[in-house]
Amino acid sequence: MNFLNDTAPIGNGTAATDIDKDFVRQWWYLVFGIVPLVCFFGNFLVCVAVYKYKSLQTPTNYLLFSLAIADLFIGVAVMPFSIYLSVNNLHWHMPVYVCYIYCVSDVAASTSSIVHLVLISIDR
8 A cells, every 4th residue: 555645556566646656757857867968958059159150259258158168067967966866866876986076066067157157247
């Protein structure tokens, strides 16, 4: 029996509500998996645009380019580990040094992104 409610088990011993919850969780994991890809792709396009077109190579756009690099790092090095923690209910099964790398990357990349936003606002 399910501890959340008193639904009867079906087939393999799981309650119908457990199957519904798993289905909803799988959709959330799919959404979580798409976000880093969109983050990478969008910031990569910003970097390519500023690098390729001379008219976009201004001091303000260099700040945006630098912000895109910082956010690109978040999408590549931080978000996948955050998704890993979400999927595993905040249980870390990787080696400790990977956890340290994740924590340092998270703080450094987030702080870098915030500092870039402050510099862009000062530039404006």
